[in-house]
Amino acid sequence: MNPAPRRLLALVAGTVLLSATAVALPATAYAHPDHPVSDEQATDWNNYERITLTKSVGEPIDMAILPDGRILHTARNGDVRMTDPDSGVTEVINNIPVYANSEDGLQTIHLDPAFEENNWVYVFYAPPLDTPSGSAPQTLPAGADESYWDTWKGYNQLSRFKWDEEADALDLSSEQVIIKVDTERGQCCHVGGDIAFDSAGHLYLATGDNTPASAPGANGYAPNNDAPGYNPGYDARRSAGNTNDLRGKILRITVQEDGSYTVPEGNLFEPGTEGTRPEIYVMGVRNPFRMEIDPKTDALTWGDYGPDAGTANPQRGPMGYVEWQSTSRPLNAGWPYCHGPNAAYNEWDFASSTPGEFFDCAAPVNNSRWNTGLTEIPVPATEPQLWYGDSADDQPWPELTDFGGGGQGPMGGPFYHYDPDNTAPGKFPEYWDGKVFFGEFSQNYMAAFTIDGPDGEVTKIENFLPEEHLDSIAAPPWRGIMDMEFGSDGSLYVLEYGTGFFQENPDAGLYRIDYAEGNKSPQASFTATPRSGQAPLTVEFDALASSDPEGGELTYEWDFTGRGEFSEGGVTASHTYTEEGQYFPRLRVTDTSGKYTLISLAVVVGNTAPEVELTLPADGGFFDWGDPVPYDSVITDVEDGDAIDCDRAAWQFGIGHDGHAHPGGTGAGCSGTIPTPSDSDHGETENTYGIFLLTYTDAGDGDVPPATGDASVYLTPKLxxxxxxxxxxxxxxxxxxxxxxxxxxxxxxxxxxxxxxxxxxxxxxxxxxxxxxxxxxxxxxxxxxxxxxxxxxxxxxxxxxxxxxxxxxxxxxxxxxxxxxxxxxxxxxxxxxxxxNGVAESVGADEGLDALAETVAATELDGRVEKLLSNKVSVATRHHGNGKGDLAITELEEFQDLARDTANVPDSGTAENLFWAAQEVIESIDE
The missing domain is CATH 2.60.120.260 (Galactose-binding domain-like)
Structure with a gap:
């Protein structure tokens, strides 16, 4: 999975963003306590506050904190944003062109350890190349040979750019390409992409296995499908399990001044070892989406996502574990041969759907026909420190599932090291010194681990700032933790994805957590109506949702441009914008002690954001996997008028699973048909569903950039x-x-x-x-x-x-x-x-009756009769669904006779039961 990392479609570069930015800032009255903080105080959640820095994050992926406290953060569509806590304003400062199918796009951003001297900023992303649009097929097209798959080959690359201090942006012309990671494109999932440095300056790059969770036949177990004709992207042995491939790995290199790299000593394979890549430090990982290095011990830690099987299967392997691991040495983490407590998978024959032998975790063998590395892997699989999954009876660390609920989404987080000389008011207490933090994307909690050395056991797991406490003080709840970083101020910064999929979610955001005894900062909030339009544009502002945790009085100050001065006003205000451009109106809310919070929104003058309405399919409508589902829309745009360009309408379909989603297909057009996957391939225990998103990006208006509108629906499988x-x-x-x-x-x-x-x-x-x-x-x-x-x-x-x-x-x-x-x-x-039929395409009544007349004389249960029965079911179902009860009963009576004659369905006594029983017989014919 990708944590949902989960955008299937990146928005068009340079689109207008209409989100909120907020930040709480200390007044003179707020001082860090000058007394020691006891362990009891450090774990009293009333002594912490969670402050919204910005809601303008796009589809958030990663962040990096500049030395001056400003925060850079990325979105999958290529946008790089900067949030300035001093002004409360967030702006898009760069857009890096990306290939944006599935989970590909812009991933991580990281500062060079010597950033203050060299201004280098590292970025991992998918360059556009000439990759075909849409999704790669599951199997070879008719008449094609296996060279066809070369069409979908691409790569993700690690680059670095100079930071331009005058422009306050990346200088995209300064790019140095450091390393390319070959991929199969046009499919989901698992990009990885996190970056870290150790104390010696070696760079670590995490990469995903580039293999979908829903690979055909996997059913939530190891996707090792190399059956003839299938897309090679369905076999994780070609990537994570391959000693000669950079995917599904953690790489360790040393970047040189010109952007090239060398390989340091001490990696998993010695340079020159046949069938291996010397850059590999850790192999056998699935999607180590977040990793960190302890700046004091150089311990490398990461969270690794697992497959989706809810239970173990004696013919397939273990339930879908997720992992957290720490190491000071190179190792093989085991995937896709073993996972969790070194539980082995079966070498399943995907061509015949039959079991083989189980992999040997001590000496895995890679028999994939796509393998380019060693057949016998010389490094045994290493059990992680922590693992957990779905089964309530198989949780060695029950805290990891008791703190939250739902699926599993392990996000490796940073170590905290207490600095007694740090005078910042919000720094974390000494109690947390040496602990490593952990975020749960799917279950919405944060934890802190106490670990007995870089390779030792986790001896304590603590629920940090529990959701119940946040709810009790009306603070923003955890919602899809994506990234966590401690700033030089000792506060914890958290980037969160929100609860939706493939888009900028209203509950996504960037937050700061401070240690703050006593009085807490007010919560600033306001709305602006409208948020976009032509000049002159009069906007009404309303801050009634602002509040003070202690219930005190608040004062309100407004700056309508985001670049001017604050002036005192009331809880509501109005302003008319006469010139085109993008503005960042700000509100400052101050309590009686002098603590205040800044919040800003984006208002665009000169281009009205388009509105998208999906008229088909119905939100929550039913379908079966493999059904074609029609969609249609109504798109309105003030500037485009009747000239709606349906080439600007882009859709994507996702396979939802608990709290995340896997990309499942993309396309374009204002209307059409969604070809849903033939199976969710998550196994019978897993709650899966469909997600459909349609976006429309307008043409912009002169110097005002294009804007995007979207609409989405959920689709419900019938079972x-x-x-x-x-x-x-x-x-x-x-x-x-x-x-x-x-x-x-x-x-x-x-x-x-x-x-x-x-x-x-x-x-x-x-x-x-x-x-x-x-x-x-x-x-x-x-x-x-x-x-x-x-x-x-x-x-x-x-x-x-x-x-x-x-x-x-x-x-x-x-x-x-x-x-x-x-x-x-x-x-x-x-x-x-x-x-x-639900919302799927269906055979019309007339066609069904014609088919009945033509094939009623059939005497054998062949394909014609199967079609006949299906059509008869469709006709009766439609009559009943349209309220034509008499016609439905007539169809059922005729169907009853036909079913007895051709399908040998016993009479169950009622028309309804016979109707459905016969349909089950028909469905079983295909199986």
């Missing part, structure tokens, strides 16, 4: 496991090897319920429930509330095991809402399977 419910009230999730997702919700009694959010039943006419009720029960489906309108009722016969029962659903009017499942008691709920 929903009960344990994936968004909320469970009264029941509990337990493991069950006989359940379809290996788990179930049990002990659902009268008054209990589970709910699923963001459902839309367009094109859905029924549901089949798999449940157990030993004494019999009734399951009732309600809309938008536990006591809301009944849209379906399913009686369950008394039985010792699971039974399947079906019902049609009442029309919900095309609304997107929440489904509540209630019972009369004594129910164990496994899954819900929704019936109908």
């Amino acid at each position: 929903r496991e009960a344990e994936w419910a968004g909320e469970i009230n009264g029941g509990q999730i337990v493991d069950d090897s006989t359940a379809s997702g290996q788990r179930k919700v049990t002990a659902l009694e009268a008054g209990d319920w589970i709910s699923f959010d963001r459902f839309n039943f367009t094109g859905i006419s029924g549901v089949t429930l798999r449940a157990a009720a030993p004494a019999g029960a009734t399951v009732t489906l309600r809309w938008n509330a536990p006591d809301g309108p009944v849209i379906g009722e399913i009686p369950l016969e008394a039985a010792d095991g699971y039974v399947s029962a079906s019902t049609f659903l009442e029309d919900t009017g095309g609304e997107t809402g929440s489904l509540y499942v209630t019972t009369t008691g004594g129910v164990e709920l496994d899954s819900l399977l929704f019936r109908g």
Whole structure:
């Protein structure tokens, strides 16, 4: 996965940004306490504050703190921003042209250790090259040979640029290209890209395995698919498991004055060793998205993402572990042969879908036909210090899953070293000295580890600034931690992605955490309406959302240009902009003690941001993996008028998984069809869904840059496991090897319920429930509330095991809402399977009836009859979904006769049950 690293589409370079910047600054009254801070005080969360520095982060990836305290941060679309805490303003200072398919784009930014002398800034990114647009196919196109895959070859590169002190920007003409990492493009995932330096000046570069989590046939286990005809990008042995490839590695090099590099002594392979790359320091990593080096011990630490299997499989291998590791020596981390506690994967035959032998973690063998390195890997796999995954019964360090909830997203963080001579008011106390911090992207928490030496064990795990405390003081919660850095001031800076995918999220941002006893800074917030338009543009400002943690009075000061002086005003204000340009109006909110917070927004005069509305598909609509899903949009832009250029409309589809997403395809156009992947390939235990994003970038207006608007929808697979419910009230999730997702919700009694959010039943006419009720029960489906309108009722016969029962659903009017499942008691709920085409393309009624007339005389269950049955199902489903009950019943009666004659479906007693049972037979034909 990529932490979602998860933008599938980068926005067009130079687009206008309409986000907020904020910063809390010390007044004279705020002084760092001149007394020692006890351990009890250091772990009293009331002594910390979390300050918003900016909300203008794009799709945030990485940051670097300049010596003067300003922060550089990157977005995947190539934007480099700078946030100035003194002014509260964030601006895009550079745009580096990038290849932006899937997770590729602009990644990390890092200062040279001697930055104050040489002004070098390092950047890892994907240059545009001449790569085809869109996504690479899963398999060879008809008539092509394997040389076709060369079309998709590219590379990511580490470069460095000079910092121009006068321009306050990178000098893009000064670029030195240091190293290129060859990749397969047009596919997801795992770029890595983090940069670090040790005390000797050696540069470390982390790279991902360039292999999708959803590789065909992987099902959440090791993606080692080299079956004939398949994209070589589906085999992680060619990259992370290859001694002669730079992907899935941590590289260690020494950069020379001219931008070339040498290889220092002490890497994993000696220079000149056949079938190896001497730059490799650590091999066998999947996506070490964040790594750090302890400036005192040179310990190298990283968090590594894992695959998605929710449980171990005796034929495939372990559940999907994620890892945190620390080392002072080169090593093999094991992927894709072993993972977590050195649990071995099976050398699965992807061509025949049969198991082979299990890999030997002490002596892995690379049999991939794409391998360019050693077959016998001479370095055994090394177990990490920490690992964790989905299974509640297999967590050696339960804190790592108890602190939060959801999936796993390990982000390696920095070491803290206390400096008694540092007089900064917000520096962290000595209690945290020598501890290494850790961010959980998916579970939204931060932890601190105490480690017994660079290669030693983790002896203590602490939940730092817990989410419950942040909620209790109305401070910004953790939302997708991407990067963490301690500044020279001893405060912790945190860059966060937010909770959405592929776009600038409203809850993304850059924050600073200070140690601050006593009175806390106010929280500044304001809105500006409108945020863009033609001159003269009158904007109304409203700061009513600003607050003081202690409930004191606030004063409000406004600067409408972002470059002028503050003047005192009220909680609301108005200003008219008469000249075109981009402005950064600022608000300063001050409490009675003199503490204040700055916040700014971007206002664009001269170009109105476009508005994008998706009319298809419905948000929350249902589909099956592999379905073509039509989409359509309405795009309006003041300046473009009727001349909407649909070539400027770009879409991407993602495979959502818990709290992150994997890119799944890209395309262009205001309307068209989304070719969804044939399988999510995450395994039956994993909650996956579709995400569709459409963006439109206008043409700009003269000197005012283009602006982008977007819209997105979620798509829901028809099979929903009960344990994936968004909320469970009264029941509990337990493991069950006989359940379809290996788990179930049990002990659902009268008054209990589970709910699923963001459902839309367009094109859905029924549901089949798999449940157990030993004494019999009734399951009732309600809309938008536990006591809301009944849209379906399913009686369950008394039985010792699971039974399947079906019902049609009442029309919900095309609304997107929440489904509540209630019972009369004594129910164990496994899954819900929704019936109908949903938002997918479907065969029309006329075509279905024509097909029926032409093939009704067929006597064998061949492809024609299969199509006939499917069409008949489609017609009856459509009639029922459109409220034409009589026609639906007629179709069902005719279908009943046809099904008995051709599919040998037993009569289950009701039209509904026979209808769905017959459809299951039809579906089984394909399998």
